[in-house]
Amino acid sequence: MSESSQFPLLLSYYGDDFTGSADVMEALESYGVATALFLDSPSKETVAKFRFIGPRKTSETRIQSFGVAGISRTMSPSQMAVELPSVFSQIASVESQYFHYKICSTFDSSPSLGNIGTATDLAMEVFHSRNVPLVVGAPSLGRFCVFGNLFARVEQKVFRLDRHPTMARHPVTPMGESDLREHLAILSERKVLHMDISKVEGVIEGDTLKEDPPEEGQFLLFDILEDRHLRAVGKWICEKRGSSTQVVVGSSGVEYAICGHLSEVGELKKSDAFCSEPAELLIVLAGSASPGTAAQIEHAIGLGFVDLRINTAALVVPETRDEEIGRCVEEAYREVEAGRSPLLYAAKGPEDPAIGETARVFSERSLEGRAGELIAKYQGEILMRLLSRAGRQRVLVAGGDTSGFATKALGITALEILCPLAPGAPLCLGHSEDDATHGLEICLKGGQNGNHRFIESVLKGRLLA
Structure with missing residues (x-):
């Protein structure tokens, strides 16, 4: 990859729960990015010494991306303040182009539990990005963000998140608001600049965003309805990244956005589908x-x-x-x-x-x-x-x-x-x-x-x- 001389790895990430962390690994691997998911923050030496054991890689294959499977979705803000700074600092010791704070595609978060705003603040203290792209939509997962509102598919039906059969009555983080701008307002003092669907379409058509440059530290919430919107968002993120590691918050849509764009410009290649042998039980x-x-x-x-x-x-x-x-x-x-x-x-x-x-x-x-x-x-x-x-x-x-x-x-x-x-x-x-x-x-x-x-x-x- 063209920018890898400064940053040995493409991306590092912290998942706010375990299964979501595996989701990111899958997205990266679908574009041929060799990825390992650690249960605890690895040292620089651990990342360098890691060797893959699967049939599709050789002993010479090296990590191009890595993640840490976390539990911050179940943490209070005070617990985050104690636990996350050292984890983020350890991750930052291995340089990468992007750091992704991975959240659930249904935006599970409340002021008192799994607070995305608090986690973002702590990440920004370590990685020092100018702003924070927020990519929640992931069409392959049945997640869509349109005019700032989040929708999720169940079987063949798409629900606005505050009417979703599971998330509207989630036992821990029920979603009573589908507009992510409104929900973020109770989680964070950071301003939210909304890149609506028309602006994302403009990026596809080669336009540049007409707004004033985003304020320092702002969330940049992108609408995403189709995979082509993801690739456009990835183009925007890659082109706007500064000289330091860029913090991005969102679902695995982040990886599909960045890798989708890099695939379009020839820096990555989509992997062929592959299966495993059946098990006896x-x-x-x-x-x-x-x-x-x-x-x-x-x-x-x-x-x-x-x-x-x-x-x-x-x-x-x-x-x-x-x-x-x-x-x-x-x-x-x-x-x-x-x-x-x-x-x-x-x-x-x-x-x-x-x-x-x-x-x-x-x-x-x-x-x-x-x-x-x-x-x-x-x-x-x-x-x-x-x-x-x-x-x-x-x-x-x-x-x-x-x-x-x-x-x-x-x-x-x-x-x-x-x-x-x-x-x-x-x-x-x-x-x-x-x-x-x-x-x-x-x-x-x-x-x-x-x-x-x-x-x-x-x-x-x-x-x-």
């Missing part, structure tokens, strides 16, 4: 209560996956926790030994009575922490204990928090992509100092990723329509 651990994951669970059970519900109310109570973990591990191990695929899940959709029952128990016991976080933590322990008995098997984990805890429990330090499946949910290879999990085939998906056949797709190693 698949261990599924689902922590998401989204309608999409519920449909996937039902479809998989109909195919013969073994229905193993986790009693989440027992899991959050210290006196019953060990017994419930033991029961889940024993029943799942028995199915693996018989050559069947166990499907361990916490709930089937947002209306599952188990959610209310668990919340009631949690409240009555005045337990510390968040129920969802506790459940995800001990689901990770269930998976760790199961694999220690069953050996290395292909694994699918559904849910951002669950994915983070599961990989930590397994001692995985980094991930590389094995093959793409649904957008934002690739099948990966785990890197670990433990031989038992080094090379583990694992897919980490957000609750809303994938069609109803997604679990079946992971088993087969290729996307099924």
